[in-house]
Amino acid sequence: MNLERAFSASILTLALWGITALLLTGEFHFALILVCYALVMLAFFSHSRGLRIRPLYINLLTITVFILMGVLAVNRSLLDASIYFFIFLEVMKLLSNRNSRDTLWIYVIVFFQIIGAAVLTTSLSFAIVFVVYIFLQVVSSMLFTMRKGMEATARLSRRIVAHTVDTMDFGLRPAATNPPYESDKRRRVFSRDFVAGSVFTCFFVLVVTLGFFMLVPRLSTNQLFQNLQARDADKPLSAFDENIEFGAFDKISLDASVAMYVRPVDLKDRPNYVRLRGVSLDTFDGKKWRRTTAAGDHMPFEPFARNSFYPFREYMMIQPPGVTNFLFGDSFPVSLKFNFEYPVLFDAQSNSAWLPTVLSKDLHYTVKCRIENLSQRRDPSKLPNSEIAASQMGRGPRPVSPLEESLQQVSTFLGPGRRRETSQTETASANDSVTSTQSWGRELMAGQTESDYVPRGQGRPRGEGFGDNFPRRGRGEGGFSPEDRGRMRFFNEFASRLRLGNEYNQRLLAIPASLNRDRLTELAKEWTKGTTTTFEKAMAIENHFQTAFKYSLQRKAAGNYIEDFLFRAQEGHCEYFATSMAMLMRALGVPARVVNGYYSVEWNDIAKAFTVRQSDAHSWVEVYFENYGWMTFDPTPPSGIGRATQESAFMVAISRVVDAIKVRWYRYVIDYGIQDQVSYIGSIFRFHTKFVEQLGNFFKSSSGETSVDDMYNGSAYFQGALALVVIVAGLAVGIVVLKRRAGRGGVGTDARKRNSVVPYYMEILTLLKRLGHLRHAAQTPREFARSLGRDHALSPFLDITEWYYAERFHGEKLGVEQSEAVRRFVEALRKQRRETGHKAR
């Protein structure tokens, strides 16, 4: 491909890629993008075939489109209007691409399209867009520079001639014909070295880009361009929803797109599955579940309590943009750490947290969860007090009382008086401790609201009331320090328990009028025959569902969905199972609610994270136990839980690699922030400090102040670095020595011997002499060469002698092939000489 064609192709590809970047954001209709593709292609080929549009028409059209886009900007979105206008400009520029300035404008337009894509999306597809854009831009710019260099030189030549004073009218005119170098435009451009250079440049640009990306300080004001942020999605794409409506999600539940990634912070304690709790729903009207509790403001809390006797696990959560505005955690999320600057809404009763809207940016946060293993559930009414005591001492086999834990957590921040009470209970016997905290808890449960128990928050905005328990440094807006704003603790059992005695408790026991309460009670009693405690009843119902009912994604129940499911179809998906169990528990007078979330078993070894897909959306039940709190029950048959993959092993492997890349993309690109930079800088400083310290130790030990053992025990880090330095230095010395040896030997690396045969000839004479071929003083070089001509191995010497003559008497230097031939001959002679020498020895 010659320069002209390659350049044209690069411009077209770049223009199309700019539109593709916008297409991959998913914000534009595919048909519209197809039209844009067609327009660009049409414009390009029309121009290349000589179609010229008068500038007047172009200007009129541009003004018209500009006005239309202005109307669009007013009515819909400035971003939409800008992007469409840029596409239009691109088409116009392709139509009127006459000179290098037009080409530069096309570059600028494509660049703004890439910027638009960066604003509209944060998905991994942008990484592909970005890398390909760099490659295309590099190649196109290189071709553009070569082409422009030719044109500029030709222009300068013409200007030199034109500006030459021709006072006598000598008819001095620039040559009509193109200068000879312009013929290079028609020569092949994609040679091996050009391709290699392009790839090297792309690689260089990419590496430097990543370096600068890491280094540029993230100091943002987040003000001016907020309007350019992507609009909020109208509707979450997730199968997860705040509400449940029967029969609406069959299609979505098969969606394999990624809903989030869940990475355990401690990889040694990796679970086999994650049950991600999103929201609990308390009110059912016969067709639809909803949450009736209200959300509070964002509530900052202290860091985690240290002396918890429940197993906790921390997860790093990455939710891709546009999935949902809810925040998740395994089993029972307890506290949350996040670095985004959005208000977090929190509903203490449903134990749910969420953002006001679904964001176009991904969410990245760390959640600490109290893990509840369903296979290890035990009847709370039968838990011995000694086990509680053992758990408190850190020796217990498993957590015992979530309520106790909640009360402890609350007492931790409720002010000195309450804390004193708690601390007193901690010093008392185990039995007393439980009794006293429980009684205090019951006092709280007597119907008072949560805010009544915030000791210093009375009459003041929430948040300021926690003053004594929070560090006062750096208080910002709303009385929260930046540190506080990033922490939130779920208030699950305790907070919800506060209202169980009244309104909320009534809701948790309500059965919609469309369901026959007596029939449900009768059924529940039938299934729980022979059981005595609430726990046994719940387990019996759960077991019955899991064994006697079938899981199906098809909507089998109709009309009165739950009764139809329970008494006729006996087949359905998780929402039917969860709703039915909740209704049966309520029929038995036990508070129960439905929980929506995800359940995933898909562990990605490469990403070290669970991949949670939309098809992993799941519903289960939480049952309330007196003096214990909420406990999870999952009545869905095991065949309906967890995603059984039907894909081939290869596709699974590919999928995992992609997921791993996605995790890293979100972690190290999208979520990369000032905290990371501070962390890296800190690690560099630590490295430096440690290195200097170890260096000091090393010299101390050298001077005898420290024993060798100390040095070896304490400075492995330093010694590693030292060994690295020694290795690098050794390699450098080795390279230099080899280079010098090669230069002395004259094997093609010495510049002096590259073009001249004379040094080679002298060396050949020496070698021949050592091999027994002595040149007599009376012999000319040619005669000597002919005398050796009989020996086939020495036949190249005849040619070399002729080249020697040519250089000595005609000044002709060696060509590349000749030089190579001489080098080979010298090598052969050296080898022969070595072999002969060895034999002689």
Next chain:
Amino acid sequence: MQSPATSIKSPVRPTRTGLSRLFHPRRRHRLLPTVEGVGFIILMQLVGFAAWHSGTNLIYLIFAMLIAFFLAHGVIVSIMVRGVEATRHLPPHIHALEQINIPVEITNTRRLWTIYALRIIDFLPKGRAFGAGYVARALPRTTVNTGCTAVFPRRGHFRLNHLEVRSRFPFGLIERAAVFSQPDDVIVYPALADVRTILGGATGEAGDVESRTKGQGVSLFGLREYTGTEPARHIHWRSTAKAGELMVKEFEKEDRRRVSIIFANHCPEVAAASPRTAELFERAVILAASLARQLVSTGYEVELLTDSGIVPPGDGEPHLHRIYRALAILEMTSQVTLPPRIGENGNEICRIVFHGPALPRRQDETVFDVRELEIRAGRFAGKAA
């Protein structure tokens, strides 16, 4: 990949390496801003501002990409120019107002890097570019010959100052130039114009002319008695028959036709200061050079007679270049040195007049008064006396 004007020669060695470069600074480097570069920096600042304001990491990524592009360009353009050696080879004969191609030898001394898109600009002392060339590609350790299209505006002595090799490769953001100090002295010959129209029949046909002396020509000079040494084919048999003894033919001697171009370049100082006189003088020089070329090309022996000196008669290209060289440095002089009886040796005479009163024209001479002749599109128009 080489254009017809360029060719790859055998690999060459670098001129200087290592420390010796420090002590022999044959060249220096400089950076030149470009429009694209300025626009790029503005764009970079805008994107940086957008990233700072929005806090969007992907815009930070694009900002980092722009920085990387700039940095990569700086590094690569430096590689492109630093590995170049340039040598100018002036052609031996250059005429004013003539587009010429000055051969320039570009050597890529790098071992690994192919060099692309080099612009070569040749400069006169006052920084005025007089020639430009281009090299699309130079492979590692090769020499590429290219040409600088150049034109000299006038005749005379020129001192060429330096040669610049510039590159904007790969992204055109900054132009880097290697300035090679290459002082060269060049004598630029006068411009040449077409004089066939004004020359017309002023001189006879080209070739040899007969002189009235005996020689080895072909025309019959006379008859004489045979002496026994002449070739038998020269015996004139008819006269032999008449005279009764052997008679042989004698032939006329043939001489080359000779023209003396008399260019009296003396001029009073007052008149010489006038621009009009200077222009007429230049026109006269051009006319003299053009006449010499035309006459030599048609076979005359030409001599140039001026007040500043004489170029003796001769023919052929070397003699023509001697005349050109003399005319290239010819200036007006206030002293009259030409003898008054010049041109009376039988030569045809072309007298060139550029100032003063019109002299009476002699019978054997043609007078070219440049005040009556004009140059139009490189052709002398008018009438010679």
